[in-house]
Amino acid sequence: MRALFPCSRNEFNQVKASNKEIYGSGGDQVSATLKSVFELALASQGTERTAQMLEKLAQELRSAPRPAGGITTPYANTIPVEEQPEYPGDRVIERRIKSIMRWNAMAMVVKANSTTNVGGHIASFASSATLYEVAQNHFFRGASENFPGDQVYFQGHAAPGMYARAYMEGRLDEKDLKNFRQELTDGGGLSSYPHPYLMPKFWQFPTVSMGLGPIMSLYQARFNRYLQARGLVNWKSEPKVWSFLGDGESDEPESLGAITLAARENLDNLIWVVNCNLQRLDGPVRGNGKIIQELEGLFTGAGWNVIKVIWGGDWDDLIKRDKTGLLLKRMEECVDGDYQKYVVEPGSYTRKHFFGKYPELLELVTHLSDEQISKLLRGGHDVRKMYAAYQAASEHQGQPTVILAKTVKGYGLGEAGEGKNISHQQKKMNEKELREFRGRFNIPVSDDVIAETPFFRPAPDSEETKYLLARRQKLGGFIPARIVKPATLDVPKADYFAEFFKGSTAEASTTMAFVRLLTLMLRHKGVGKNVVPIIPDEARTFGMDALFKDVGIYSPKGQLYEPVDKKSLLYYLEKKDGQILEEGISEAGAMSSFVAAATSYASHGVPMIPFYTYYSMFGLQRVGDLFWLAGDIRARGFVLGATAGRTTLNGEGLQHQDGHSLLHASTIPTCLPYDPAFGFELAVIIADGLRRMFVENEDIYYYLSLYNENYPMPPMPAGVEDGIVKGLYRFKRGYEGAKVKAHIFGSGSIMQSALKAQAILAEKYGVSADVWSATSYKLLRTDAIRCQRWNMLHPTQPAKINYLESLLAKEPGAFVAVSDNIRTVPDQIAPWVPGGLFTLGTDGFGRSDTRGRLRRFFGVDAESTVIGTLYALAEKKLIERKVVAQAIKDLGVNPELAQPQIV
């Protein structure tokens, strides 16, 4: 105290006593004491020094342990001017480069929309150009020997800016830019947003579905730690994962839903940059509040290192000269709606309404013209401020960092769309607006061609091009770039799973079969270490808990406690190099981990084999967008929807009983959905998947339904492997010599109904039914569609026969499908089944009851299958209708049973 304040303890106590009167006693005594210290500091040290001391204390406060919850600091830059490092780049050249990029990014969108209506965005990149350029010139590290490169998640709507840079780098040419969003034109153009599926050498991470970029980047950073902890990589330095997101994007639950994980696991390899241009698509993000403050509170509470970059260097002098504290007060008072207004109104407005609120503040800006006031930079447009933030973030240890950078949406577009509510959708500019833009950024485009918005690229030997290339060369190469080094795995062939081909009389479910298969995979000498079991808090449900002890649960902290079940053989083991990713109750998080593991072959040149097993109802239906993204990002791996089947999973009722995931999975172009009925089918499918993905390097992934119904697992009939993989094979023929023939397609657990129906039909109705296992309706359909299209376009050539036709063309009788999924799943193949397909399925909401009652209710039990088959035969006039009526009576089926499907 003495050292700081040249006052006696007596003097201090006097001030303290008077403050105590104001603040009262008890808890408030602390406030009184703080206030006393503050007043004395102010009196003895002056405003400036006191402010510095307070800032230091605020910094300490930020890193102090605290309970979860929001905490904010003043609406000021986190990094004080004194701690701002020298800018290492050539600001003049960098500005010229950036200006050219601004022009080309804008021109690309305007040009495309002058002749088409393909859309595009100008305002997002206009606001974030500095955020990217500082990182491109000084931070993003490209891949090099023993270093996979920093992983950067670019904000999807800023894609034109990334193309504009790649154009200047010489990676894209004018034709590419001209065909922005015209991928089917003239040999192909650039994809609208980051899509690795469409531009596999350029984009690494799809981001444009808001919220998915942030959550994936977080789990990517964690997966990088996992790979290191398990000794699967040995990098010379650790890559940083950068994620750029919009402030509006932070509204998505996925964006913020997992941020505590990043802090808990000390992911200091993760840097998020939130482009706080205060606007989203329709209008302000938080017109009545401050998004930066709100996010600061959330991230600080979650344990992140928060760096606010609010004010550009132009403000430093004003802040310094403000001895009253009124400037900060005014900054705090204004809401984001006000700040947006200051962008669209002239400087005179800001003078009057922002500074003019207090005469002292007006004084502060008397030396500035209105024009200068209107140009006072925001932090996110100031390269020195951004550099300081990136530098601090890169060096920060022990916590992930979020940089909250304040910018202007549509920066530089002026009247055409700077800070306006319509800015997001601005994609056209008239000649006057183009001239203004050109003037503001000094682009050498002449008046006579400006209306055509020509692209401008400095010559290869220009200062700009040389500078730009030298910077990227120094940093290891271009970003974004998706460089996939060829790598294959020595995966097991089908015979490794021979035990499944023998079958077993002991009852088992396909889930149990899968767990056994996964155990075999984990024990495999060649690729066991590449297996990544991922589970969102459901291992016990699936009988996978034995794996906890076998291979351990990944935890960067190891296990700091003794697990309650330590005495049991299979206790809950967490360890630093654990193999299982136990994600807790976060399907979005688990799916993000799946994506990280499933793209490890591309990101790191280390193929991994993820098996993500989850409660099927909470997968495609809940986080379907991430499944879609897994296709785009070229994921390779297995997802397993366990507890599948609207009637097989009984008891759990409406919200749990899944009968439609297979249909959802069918909509994803690179996903192969399978519905195996038996252990041997599972083994054949997985062995084939391993070969296709990790030997043939196909960019596909698998979705398999797993069920929890126990029944004897039969041995594999001879020669069915090809049919299993293609989607249909004859599992069990009906008896020979019958007059009436039928065919029942079963799949998954409901195969049991098909087999029982086969026996009843033979015994009671003299019908010989062949039972087929339909392992994948989607694959059958895809094959049929492919042939159909070819035939349509080659009408004079011999028609191609699809797989289904080749199997069924000569089969007599009626065809019936029975499924534990909605009818649309089997109906996918109906057009190609000779004489049509009669389908039984589980349309409608599930109910809690026994399996038997549920199957009767939905009409997919053995008896209903018999009736369905007889009906299909009667429809074809192969039997008489009265046989069906008799069967309904014989089998005790109530014909007036309520229909489960509503509307």
Ligand SMILES: Cc1ncc(C[n+]2csc(CCOP(=O)(O)OP(=O)(O)O)c2C)c(N)n1
């Ligand atoms: C999941 C999802 N919902 C909606 C959209 C449509 N959309 C595209 S951009 C946008 C606004 C973006 O605002 P912000 O995140 O603040 O980005 P900015 O362009 O302002 O940087 C919206 C709603 C989307 N791409 N993804």
Ligand SMILES: [Mg+2]
């Ligand atoms: Mg925004």
